[in-house]
Amino acid sequence: QKEVEQNSGPLSVPEGAIASLNCTYSDRGSQSFFWYRQYSGKSPELIMSIYSNGDKEDGRFTAQLNKASQYVSLLIRDSQPSDSATYLCAVRVYYGNNRLAFGKGNQVVVIP
């Protein structure tokens, strides 16, 4: 089983709609979870971090964590064309001396 899985294919959403991204992880001991945004040809930039079960909101972004079910999700409300990017889920590996395990990413395309 892969450490972090993001299974959805490219996601197309109309401008103003909600984009929903999901991520599952295998290491039950993981405590820290991150969402990075990566524009084409650019490096990843952190948009959300979450450490406790429940929801965490930051502007139009909401991260949701459920440790019992081992998934973390990202909601983007009022999607804008500038949100068109690849979103990477990352999980701190419990045994790994602060290394992160990354999912392969989900591409989001916001259609004006």
Next chain:
Amino acid sequence: DVKVTQSSRYLVKRTGEKVFLECVQDMDHENMFWYRQDPGLGLRLIYFSYDVKMKEKGDIPEGYSVSREKKERFSLILESASTNQTSMYLCASSLKASGGENIQYFGAGTRLSVL
């Protein structure tokens, strides 16, 4: 703001050349990382370092080595470049904190082409 600087944005090398990729961070971070990113394969960890002169292998260390002589600088070395090492290389750094504050910050990346 955290700044992670990679010495080159684009690099073209020939097969068999020795290649050095340099990364410098200015936030006194203990941890530094080298990844490569390829379409369909995502980010893969090559090596990381959690202290000066310390290094650990990541998921794909074959064909690479690293050097960390100073805290702020982490170098990736391709001893004999091959075409399958053509990729985007990303450097990152983070604090050594055991809690949640170990966010990794990335450099702009180096797109390496080996001909």
